[in-house]
Amino acid sequence: MKLNPLFPTVETLAINTDLYELTMAAAYFEGGHHEEHATFELFARKLPKRRSFLIAAGLEQALHFVDNIRFTKQAVDHLRSLDVFKSVRSDFFDYLRQFRFTGDLYALPEGTVFFSGEPILQVTGPIIESQILETCLINCINFQSMVASKAARLSLAGKGRSIVDFGSRRAHSLQAGILAARASFLGGCSGTSNVLAAQEMGIPVHGTMAHSFVQACGDEKKAFELFYQVFRENSILLVDTYDTLAGLEKAVQIGHDIKGVRLDSGNLAELAFQAREFLDRHGYQNTQIVASGDLDEERIHSLAMADTPIDAFGVGTDLAVSTDAPTCDLVYKLVEVIREGRTEPRIKTSQGKSTFPYRKQIFRKVGKEGFAGDVICKWDEEIKIPEGAEPLLRKQVENGRLIARVPDVSEIRAHVQEQLSQLPSSFKLLHSVEEYPVQYSDQLIKVQRELTEMHPHSTTI
């Protein structure tokens, strides 16, 4: 019997998408619009709840997609077979078979802090191509940005203590587990439990033991001894299968060089103080205390504020699914169309979902206190650029060819640290009440107002 693991593959990238990307593509093609150039931008309409900043992540996987998207014969045959495409001419399917992305792509470097309304990725090229990229681009950037932002919050809450990703089992699919390991490392975690992610990216890998090991051995002491016999100074002993303090008593009979003990239940603050005192008293000053078990940034913050002697936190579900905000709700919107050599602005005026027109650039002011406000302007607008402000969107792909160097995860992680060091403290609070100042340029505001006034009655934009 053929069991389908439903793995994504490079061959199926093009149709791992929403049908409407392809129906619109067919309509553009039939209407002769497919070579008209357009710009789409990816951004967050508003920040998820409790977030005062986000961290851009997932660009490497997005670039892989853009570089490798092809419609295989099998995919095109499948599309042809769908009732909805029955009146579409054969030329369109021939077009798909030779499809390549030939446009330009700009993006914030991975690890850059961003705020609502800011385009973090921008695609300029034939409208049919830029449209077809939509679903996968959102998918790649939305998830990893969500996890990287969560990891940054957890790390800030931990005040320097290590946070380790334990989320693979609860991540939404096997791929989500690997991507979550990547994004959480970028965001500030010190490692992951996922062996494959570690192998693929050189991320430090961590692991202890499960309760089942203690239960299986039938006796905590025997379990600890066996584990220590194999792993020596790398041993981290899980002490709470039955009674934590009784577990600790056994741990201190094992060997002074054990690396750590892990607490996974109960009152972690109380237990950690007791454990530290107990370990120290028995000469285990170098033994670390690792805590896990339904942790989130609130609990970690409380534990860190109380100076609880916990050296590292293992965070599973809350990190890999970002429980309190399981999406960044990124959207990918058309902002301009080039028609007969003329750049025409585009907006939506749908209730609660209106957008700013034109291809944009972001400039970030940096003062003595760090980031001091962003300005979003029209791409080619002549504005007075604040001194020292650098444009944030950088060219990644030119005429369909990757031109940027793709940094490795350690470089990106360092960039995040540098970014966070420049973000003023008031925006790094767990419950920030201030909003980082993001300003639209006069020209953007003017054009948006004009276009909004023209709609719904105008049909010219």
Place this chain on the structure above:
Amino acid sequence: MKLNPLFPTVETLAINTDLYELTMAAAYFEGGHHEEHATFELFARKLPKRRSFLIAAGLEQALHFVDNIRFTKQAVDHLRSLDVFKSVRSDFFDYLRQFRFTGDLYALPEGTVFFSGEPILQVTGPIIESQILETCLINCINFQSMVASKAARLSLAGKGRSIVDFGSRRAHSLQAGILAARASFLGGCSGTSNVLAAQEMGIPVHGTMAHSFVQACGDEKKAFELFYQVFRENSILLVDTYDTLAGLEKAVQIGHDIKGVRLDSGNLAELAFQAREFLDRHGYQNTQIVASGDLDEERIHSLAMADTPIDAFGVGTDLAVSTDAPTCDLVYKLVEVIREGRTEPRIKTSQGKSTFPYRKQIFRKVGKEGFAGDVICKWDEEIKIPEGAEPLLRKQVENGRLIARVPDVSEIRAHVQEQLSQLPSSFKLLHSVEEYPVQYSDQLIKVQRELTEMHPHSTTI
């Protein structure tokens, strides 16, 4: 430059896992325990918030994993290179190279309704093998069960109206998008927007158009005309890019056979009534109204209760990430070990995380009103089985070989419908206050009590 998409593959299944599964495996091996048999069970400690039942899903992918897990040379070489394994003898790595799962696996058929505490999957076999499966099994079943349960809630809330999965862009990875399409169809959705999922599983695929298409064409009327020219009676026109009623006015100039119009913003209830009246008045009685835009079961329930004339709902984020409960928090726990021919029960007594010992079976009573309560008992316990009660856990894998027929998605979907029809209404409310009766057998309660009393001081279990 090599860009890494971080796709899961069949070759990397074995190390797409938490490191501790492999450190424990090494310790079992070194301790000579690896051939001892044990049983692990997968279950939800408690139901996620607002859930009064869950639907088991993801078994096909779990079985694929169990059937295909192998440690490649590359994976083993990587493990060998890790500092933590430096003292592990070479025999263990040789063991991994020839690793196969050789045990038995029982599970609820996909689509079965289940409740907290109930083992939905059970692995019996050499402890080292059963342990190594943990992370991937949880990953496969947890995510799809979460989405299938969400889809069932959405479908119940919609009172017979179609719910379509639009979640691929916000799913946590490309794979999560495909799996969410599968699980949501099982749970009751009528289709998906994901073309690949549709191709792989024969799920109906749906799509309309995006605002960008209307914006790009520069004029709603032109956009509608072009789309209709290509898609005729399959055309669903998005009418809210600027002003919904003005959009509708243009839609009724297109052709009486258009399939539908889509509303994606604003007051959906009000707009749907206005749209229905307007469409009917213009002779578009057969034109469907599709609604989308940040929908969840609460909003759909309100719209359905008000008899809003909406024929189908497109649900994206809320379905694919189950926003209000983005995990089922399934756990995989050791319940017994067979040592020297004797079956020894195993429990955890960790605070708030205690478990029931022994390999179990579930019997579900079915009365005239449908499901009438479950009994969880010891696998071989002689209990008075309620009349007509069938054992829920079915053998899927025997001695490592798949023996069950794996149903296709339509069969599973029908099973879900049948299950829901038997679940009494009080448990199908959006905010159920009643708890479905699940009873543990006398023997399980007795043994759990005895073992709990023995701990933490006993070391014999």
